[in-house]
Amino acid sequence: MKSDKKHYLQIGLTIFVSLAAVVAFYFIVLRYQGIKSYLDIISLALQPVMVGIVIAYILCPVAKFLERQLHRAKWLSRAARPLSVLFTMVFAIGILGLFCALILPQVADSIRSLVVDLPGMLEVQLTRLESYLEADSDAAATVMQMIASVETFLMTWIKENLFATVSNVAGSVLSIGSAVVNFVVSIVVTVYLLLDRERYMGQCKKLFYAVSRNKRFNRVVIEVLHQTDQIFSGFISGKLLDSLIVGIICFVCLTVLKMPYALLVSVIVGVTNIIPMFGPFIGAVPSAFLILLVSPSKCIVFLVFIVILQQLDGNVIGPRILGNSTGLSALYVTVAMLLFGKLMGFVGMIVGVPLFATLYYVVKRLAEYSLRQQGLPVGTAEYAGTGSDVKTEEKQDSETE
Numbered sequence: 001m002k003s004d005k006k007h008y009l010q011i012g013l014t015i016f017v018s019l020a021a022v023v024a025f026y027f028i029v030l031r032y033q034g035i036k037s038y039l040d041i042i043s044l045a046l047q048p049v050m051v052g053i054v055i056a057y058i059l060c061p062v063a064k065f066l067e068r069q070l071h072r073a074k075w076l077s078r079a080a081r082p083l084s085v086l087f088t089m090v091f092a093i094g095i096l097g098l099f100c101a102l103i104l105p106q107v108a109d110s111i112r113s114l115v116v117d118l119p120g121m122l123e124v125q126l127t128r129l130e131s132y133l134e135a136d137s138d139a140a141a142t143v144m145q146m147i148a149s150v151e152t153f154l155m156t157w158i159k160e161n162l163f164a165t166v167s168n169v170a171g172s173v174l175s176i177g178s179a180v181v182n183f184v185v186s187i188v189v190t191v192y193l194l195l196d197r198e199r200y201m202g203q204c205k206k207l208f209y210a211v212s213r214n215k216r217f218n219r220v221v222i223e224v225l226h227q228t229d230q231i232f233s234g235f236i237s238g239k240l241l242d243s244l245i246v247g248i249i250c251f252v253c254l255t256v257l258k259m260p261y262a263l264l265v266s267v268i269v270g271v272t273n274i275i276p277m278f279g280p281f282i283g284a285v286p287s288a289f290l291i292l293l294v295s296p297s298k299c300i301v302f303l304v305f306i307v308i309l310q311q312l313d314g315n316v317i318g319p320r321i322l323g324n325s326t327g328l329s330a331l332y333v334t335v336a337m338l339l340f341g342k343l344m345g346f347v348g349m350i351v352g353v354p355l356f357a358t359l360y361y362v363v364k365r366l367a368e369y370s371l372r373q374q375g376l377p378v379g380t381a382e383y384a385g386t387g388s389d390v391k392t393e394e395k396q397d398s399e400t401e
Helices: 002-030 032-045 047-071 080-133 137-174 176-195 197-211 215-256 262-272 279-294 296-322 330-373 388-400
Strands: none
Touching (some): 032 047, 047 080, 047 215, 176 197, 215 262, 215 330
16 A cells, blocks of 8 residues: 555656646746846856856966975975965966066057058059059959949948947946956955865865765766866867967067068967967968058968968977877867857857867767677777678677577
8 A cells, every 4th residue: 555655656746847847948948038138147247256267277287286396395385275376376467467568569569550551551452453453444343343332331331330339449448447356356266266176176076976876977977077177177288388389480480581460460370279270270361461461472471381380280289289188080179169169159169179078078988888788899990890780790699699
């Protein structure tokens, strides 16, 4: 009798949970915009905290290294943790300040000279275009029609959007104060996390173990998180160093080649090089346009140089620094960039590769576990040949007999 009541109770709970899930799903779909607005407010409020978490994650290896070094001096061992965090923050702010002091003024000068010289550059190019069009009346008519269309578009845009653009710029200037406050909050969060990183990690782990009571599942999740940490830390630190080296090589070579805006172009190429595979080419598009306005022949030389630099980075510099930190082939890297770039924009193109590598690792472990349960080989080479399926079936048949 008791077993029947227990059975009916389980059925009732199952039905209740199922109906609750359906109602919750319907509510989410029906109130999607309202829920999304609340989520946007929450994410905006917690943005400084998220930025602080990212900064702490990037600086954590530096803090650990400095703490290990300070522990070697016995008289500093008790203050090793706060001193390591202090030195880490000073180091990070010093690097940022050095970058701003050395790079930004020269970049600003390059942009200022570009703005001043741009009318003259355009006039020279238009003169060349006019001399070409004088010899071809049909092409001249087509080009003049295109110029008239562009002029009409620009006049319409100025009339309709100029005031809105000015107001947006004014709003951006007013939001600088808010950005400064958010940056300070992010720095404070970073310091707190670095000082007490073990305790915060322990709290997260404690909460996870309290919710999930499956020891095997817990062990797998912790292993996946450990692998994710290795993938992300190796990729981010290696890619930043790789981009710095590529930017320096680009600046030196462009200076030797006497290219215009060498520093500005090198900064663009170095920053976009963080994007795997296509980064140098993405940075080469605006850079080539800038050089084209000065000299078309130098623009061609620059494009050839970018191709050589990309090959050097992809085959020599990148593998030396990154090694096989993600374990993804070129095809999977392309898929990751397209997928996460579409979902998350520019940030997705940067973090998409380690995210996809983590998903790849999880799927690989699940597939290998399923194959072991079936008594099948887990090596990819066993399934790469055309006759592998036949050999596997023959082996299974022989074992059955």
